[in-house]
Each structure stands twice: as C-alpha cells, then as structure tokens.
Amino acid sequence: MLFRRFWSDYLYVHRGRMLAAFALMTIEGSTLALISWMLKPLFDRVFIGKETGAIWWVGTAIFAIFLTRAITLVSSRALLSRISLDISTLMQTNLLAHILTLDGRFFRENAPGAMIERIQGDTQAVQGIWATLLTGATRDAISLVMLFGVTLTIDPVWTLAALIGAPILIAPAAVVQRYIRRKMRQNRVSASARATRLDEILHGIASIRLNRAEADQTRRFSTIVRRIRQEQVKLAATSSVIPALTDIVTGIGFVAVLSLGGKEVMEGSRSVGDFMSFFTALALAFQPMRRLGGLAGSWQTAAASLERVYQVFDTRPTVVSGTRTAPPDDCDIRLSDVWLSYDGQMILHGLSFAAEAGRTTALVGPSGAGKSTVFNLLTRMVDPDRGEVLLGGVPVADYDLGVLRDQFSTVSQEAALFDESLRDNMLMGRPDASEDDLRRAMDAAHVTDFVDAEKRGLDSAAGPRGSSLSGGQRQRIAIARAVLRDAPILLLDEATSALDTASERLVQDALDRLARGRTTLVIAHRLSTIRNADKIVVIEAGRVVEQGSHDQLMARRGAYARLVALQFGEKQ
Numbered sequence: 001m002l003f004r005r006f007w008s009d010y011l012y013v014h015r016g017r018m019l020a021a022f023a024l025m026t027i028e029g030s031t032l033a034l035i036s037w038m039l040k041p042l043f044d045r046v047f048i049g050k051e052t053g054a055i056w057w058v059g060t061a062i063f064a065i066f067l068t069r070a071i072t073l074v075s076s077r078a079l080l081s082r083i084s085l086d087i088s089t090l091m092q093t094n095l096l097a098h099i100l101t102l103d104g105r106f107f108r109e110n111a112p113g114a115m116i117e118r119i120q121g122d123t124q125a126v127q128g129i130w131a132t133l134l135t136g137a138t139r140d141a142i143s144l145v146m147l148f149g150v151t152l153t154i155d156p157v158w159t160l161a162a163l164i165g166a167p168i169l170i171a172p173a174a175v176v177q178r179y180i181r182r183k184m185r186q187n188r189v190s191a192s193a194r195a196t197r198l199d200e201i202l203h204g205i206a207s208i209r210l211n212r213a214e215a216d217q218t219r220r221f222s223t224i225v226r227r228i229r230q231e232q233v234k235l236a237a238t239s240s241v242i243p244a245l246t247d248i249v250t251g252i253g254f255v256a257v258l259s260l261g262g263k264e265v266m267e268g269s270r271s272v273g274d275f276m277s278f279f280t281a282l283a284l285a286f287q288p289m290r291r292l293g294g295l296a297g298s299w300q301t302a303a304a305s306l307e308r309v310y311q312v313f314d315t316r317p318t319v320v321s322g323t324r325t326a327p328p329d330d331c332d333i334r335l336s337d338v339w340l341s342y343d344g345q346m347i348l349h350g351l352s353f354a355a356e357a358g359r360t361t362a363l364v365g366p367s368g369a370g371k372s373t374v375f376n377l378l379t380r381m382v383d384p385d386r387g388e389v390l391l392g393g394v395p396v397a398d399y400d401l402g403v404l405r406d407q408f409s410t411v412s413q414e415a416a417l418f419d420e421s422l423r424d425n426m427l428m429g430r431p432d433a434s435e436d437d438l439r440r441a442m443d444a445a446h447v448t449d450f451v452d453a454e455k456r457g458l459d460s461a462a463g464p465r466g467s468s469l470s471g472g473q474r475q476r477i478a479i480a481r482a483v484l485r486d487a488p489i490l491l492l493d494e495a496t497s498a499l500d501t502a503s504e505r506l507v508q509d510a511l512d513r514l515a516r517g518r519t520t521l522v523i524a525h526r527l528s529t530i531r532n533a534d535k536i537v538v539i540e541a542g543r544v545v546e547q548g549s550h551d552q553l554m555a556r557r558g559a560y561a562r563l564v565a566l567q568f569g570e571k572q
Helices: 002-048 052-098 104-109 113-154 156-160 166-203 205-210 212-239 241-267 272-313 371-378 401-405 421-429 437-446 471-485 500-516 550-556 559-568
Strands: 335-343 345-355 359-365 386-391 408-412 490-494 519-523 534-542 544-549
Touching: 002 052, 002 113, 002 345, 052 113, 052 272, 052 559, 113 156, 113 166, 113 272, 156 241, 166 205, 166 212, 166 241, 166 272, 205 212, 212 241, 241 272, 335 371, 345 371, 345 534, 345 544, 371 386, 371 490, 371 519, 371 550, 408 471, 421 437, 421 471, 437 471, 437 500, 471 500, 490 500, 534 550, 534 559, 544 550, 544 559, 550 559
Parallel strands: 359 519, 359 534, 408 490, 490 519
Antiparallel strands: 335 345, 335 386, 534 544
C-alpha cells in the first residue's frame, strides 16, 4: 500500500524517464551475461582451439561489451539521480506546505525538531533508498535473469544444482524484514528526539551558559546519540544476515556445480569452455544476489520513513476554512459564552465581552487567565468548544481563513523575525508594497532611526530570529510590518513588556500611531500603557470578572483596582 501511494503521488509523473532508465539498465544488466557467454569462445576457440583469428573478434566483442556497460551506467545513474532528487524536493515542499495548514494542537504535540527531522531526515531517507532501489534493484535483477539465462542455456541440471540452497533464505528473510522495520521506526523516533534536543540547546544557549548547564545538556544529548548508535549497530548487524545467508547458499551451489560439472568435463561430455562460461556466470551472479539480499533491509528503512511522512500527510486540520469571501461589514468583535479546553484542561469558562469598532479594548489579568487565547480565537488559530466568536456580526468560522486573517495586524512580545534582510522582514505582511509605502511605515515605526545607520541599510540581515537586532529594534520592525499590512483590526500582545524605558517610549509612540482609527485589542501587564483605553476587560481563570474604563474600575475597588495597587502601590 505504501508503494502504491508513493507511486501515484510521486513516481507516476516520472514514468517516461523511468522507462528510459529501465531500458538503459536492461542493457547494462545484460552485459554481465554477455561477458560470461564470451568466455566459451575465449577458452574453446582461442586457448584450446588456438584459432589466431578468433583473438581479434573475441577481444573486440569483449571491449564493446565493457564500453556499452560504461555508457549505460553513467546515463542511467544520471537519469535516476535526477528523478530521486526531484521526488525528494517535491516531497519536502509538499510536507512543509501541509504542516503550515495544521492548527495549534498539532504543534503542541509535535516539537519543531521532530518536524525538521520529518521534513529533512525522513524524506532524504526515502530519496536515498529509492535511488538505490531504482538503480540497484533493477540492474541487479536484470543481471540475475540474464546470467541465469546463460546457465540454463549451458545446462539446466547444473543450474538447479546451483540453486539447491535457495530455500534456506525464505524464513529468515521474512523475520529479518519485520525486525528491521520495527527497529527503523524506533531509530527515526530517536532521530527526532535528537533534532528536538539540538533545537532546544542551540536556541537556549544563553540560558544554558548562565545556569552553567553545559554538562547536563551534553549528558542529555549524549544519551540520545548513544541510543541511536546502539539502534544503528543492531540494524547494521541484522541487515547483513540476508547477504551472509546468500553467501552460504552461493557456496553450496558452487560445490554442487563443481561436483557435477567437473566430473562431466573430465569425462569429456562437456568442454572446458562450457564449464568456465557457466562458472563465470554463477560467480558474476554472486554480487547481484548479495546486493538484492541487502536491499530487503533497505526497503524496510524506506518504508519506516514513508510511514512517518504519510502520518503527517494524513493529519487533517481541525480548523477548516469557511466559505464567506467578503470582508466583514464592520469591525465589531463579540465573544459570547465561549468555552475552550486544551488537552482536557479548561482554559475559558463562558467568556463574554464586546470590543466596539474603532475603539481600544484592553485585556488585563494574571498570567494564564486566557487573554492570549482570545487572540487565537479571533484569528482561528483554535476554535472554541462551544460559544460564539463574532466579527462584524458574523461567526469567524464562516469566513475564509485568508479573508479573516487579512483583517488583523498583530504585534506580540516576541517579534517573529527571520534570518533575512530587514526589508524582507517588513514586507512579509505585504510583499507588493511600494518603496514609498515601506518608507512611510518605517518612519511611523521609528525604524528609519536605526536602519539608516546600518552599513547595508535595508539589506542588512536580521540574523536568526532577529538576533542581530536589539529588543526594541525587533519590535519596531514588527510594528512596521503591521503598518504595511494596514489591517482594520490591531492585536497587541505584551508588545512593550520586555523593553527598557527608552525603547518602550519609542515603541509605544509607534503603537499609538498605528492604533489611530483602528479597532484595537491590547494585552498588557504594564497597566500604565492601557489607562487611556476606551474599555478595560479584566479576565481571571477564563472568565470576565469586570469591565469598564480605568476610572470606572478604580471606583469599583474590585479586581482591576487590586492589580493597580499591586503594581503601583495606589490606594484603593
């Protein structure tokens, strides 16, 4: 079933080139049989018959066979390498494109390192084995057919004697293949754990050093790679069982043929040329048989990786795009009796509030109250268990996902920058923006202040995750991106919480400019940044406990007033 699916998804489109490669490999595989066949005239007519004229045509024929083998070898390898690389490239691209359609639950259950291993390691394992199977199995199978065709032509009885030990291979081959498949699955899981550990170590290098955890992290990584080593040693040993048994079977066949054929040659009923041609064909069949025996284990390796790849392809997003392609008539936001759980843990308990169009609504409350979850619900990163999330009076689930997310610009505490130029990072939300639009966005976000001082200006690299920039600079790049998107709704999630006072002042000024005329939702622990919000919604344990303006909430002396007192020491 795996092969049929792989054939229809990736191999079928290359059937023309595969047919051409098959023809070339048929010729290549046939050359071994021709070489063994040419030994009969070499011995009977040149060495024993002493025909001088035969030297030239026999020598020329053997040279032509080797030349043909060389040409077909290069041509078929080049063709099949191109096919296997095309397949691997397309599979990696398709896999990433599919992963990007999956929702938050998938990414909570699968670490980034594990996904990198699926996209890179598993697809490359498939590429490697198919290059081997297509080039090796086809050529070796053809070689065996042709070589045994030569032996059958010379003497069918000798051929049967050569194969007398073949039944020894049947039962062990089945057992070995099942074992390799099982162990290879374990090995790929361990490889994913290795990639995940490396991802965490390299992205947390500063914390590791500050906590002097280098030895501990090295030990943890060493445990994983030692486990992989042990698994690979077992796989290598088990994979060699079939080739080893093939050696034994071949040895039995050689002895049987020698006992039968040697006697007939000595009696004169067979020529030396017959025996040498047969014996050479059998000897040349030895290596193809060993390689084909080893390919059984290689196929199980590829099958394990294919299973893992198709497990991801078979995962379907639970958040499905709606059918409404028209944008909302207005930007009023309303959540009504919304309940949501993650992995069995209830996060929101009947959450209800409204955010009026063109106004600023702030969400405050302790960490873990569910504030960021509201943003995820609005943009449909997750759907509620029950309740309604409305935008412009229409359930967000009714909108096409692209149309829905085009209504939002987001600036969060961790600005998502990529290891590309500053220009590319700002244009991510709107790649077709003009140079004038880009400059206006940079001015509004105070990006021009530091970009013009860079040696390469807008073409300067942001570094991995924006590591070449300070925290304030990263936030201003993210704000410029949001300005360029020019979406009607602005979501601000702790956009200034990690900044120093000077950077916060610049970023807050840029955010104030960005929020003008937009429906804005703000999450902030620094309550000083949301005093002027039109409405403040206080959320605790997934419920709205109170809402109103700053002055109204302070007058009530409730949950908000207590938060203010804790933060600023104000009297209630």
